[in-house]
Amino acid sequence: MTQRRLRIAVLNRVFDPAGGGAERYSIALVEQLAQRHEMHVFAQQIRHHAPGVTYHLVSMPLRKPRWLNQLWYATATWWATRHGFDIVHSHENTWHGQVQTVHVLPVKHNLFHGRTGLRRLLAWAKVWSSPRLLTYLGLERLRFRPCKGRHVVVTSASLGDTLAITYPGTAATTSIITPGVVLPDAPSDDAKKRGARIQLGLPPEGRCLLLVGNDYRKKGLGTLLQVLRDLPADVVLAVVGNPGQIPVFERQAQAEGVAERVFFLGSLQDVTPAYRAADCLVHPTLEDTFAMVVLEAMAHGLPVVVSSAAYCGISSLLSHGADALLLDDPQDAAKLAGTLKQVLGDEALRQQLGRQARAFASSYQWPDIARQQDAVYFESLAEAQS
Structure with a gap:
């Protein structure tokens, strides 16, 4: 059965293969998915070009502090993608997007894991006295709140386990989609x-x-x-x-x-x-x-x-x-x-x-990984429309 062509917005502040593993993951998926969907990338730094991809440069009034830029980016992309897209796929700490791909340990886990009693109270005191931590934690709580049609993607089983403990409401809608590779023809001689x-x-x-x-x-x-x-x-x-x-x-x-x-x-x-x-x-x-x-x-x-x-x-x-x-x-x-x-x-x-x-x-090649991501998109759409 042929699936319909979707209009997809991808949120990634840095769309540059030199940025790191998370950036290369996002870029490789976009390249694969552009072969069958209309892909739109919303980023503040763009060093990439692929056929069939439309790039939208998001403004950056303040590079620092980073937490304020993160809040700006989340707000600007919400405004730009609130209409006209079948799927909004975020690789960032944003409150919006039907599909949320998580690449790092949750902020909440880093702040509170293993802390009890006085140590936990001190961690909360640190949060309440820090606009940066309040912003990151607030965005994350909104990101993982249960919403109809929302799906969370993690890159490994261990990250999925941590996320389920930290935000139990995500467990039922979390999928594991690992990174992939392009397999060279042969190893180097x-x-x-x-x-x-x-x-x-x-x-x-x-x-x-x-x-x-x-x-x-x-x-x-x-x-x-x-x-x-x-x-x-x-x-x-x-x-x-x-x-x-x-x-x-x-x-x-x-x-x-x-x-x-x-x-x-x-x-x-x-x-x-x-x-x-x-x-x-x-x-x-x-x-x-x-x-x-x-x-x-x-x-x-x-x-x-x-x-x-x-x-x-x-x-x-x-x-x-x-x-x-x-x-x-x-x-x-x-x-x-x-x-x-x-x-x-x-x-x-x-x-x-x-x-x-x-x-x-060879068991983790990008075309197969992209098909897994595709399945998540259509599952999210079906749930949102049910």
């Missing part, structure tokens, strides 16, 4: 690897570890820099992500005596050359609801060393020693060093992990 390294300004010889993420502290770069000094001298580290955090970690690299082996590449519009250049992705994250970069690296046939499911959503889908190497404690430098020495020193293990990684990623 030696020639492609060397070419990618030259393109990025990396040493063409030796072994290269890769870390990708915008919040270097949360992604475990501090621990990885400690570990690098204990690895063989031909091992270098390429870091992709927010250039604003580079100076702090450059100083740590200097203090650890590894500055000449660390290459900060900044934000990349296309991370593909970095995946091609690397021998292993290292993701000792302290908190990730999914970790799209891990899936992307696996699609390129890279072995990955990643934090366990207690820290990283994708790891609940992985098997230690089969398609990845999982870290029980990403801050355990000795264990991380041992794991990296194991994977860098064993060619057979790297080949096995790379093959299994690619096989795993």
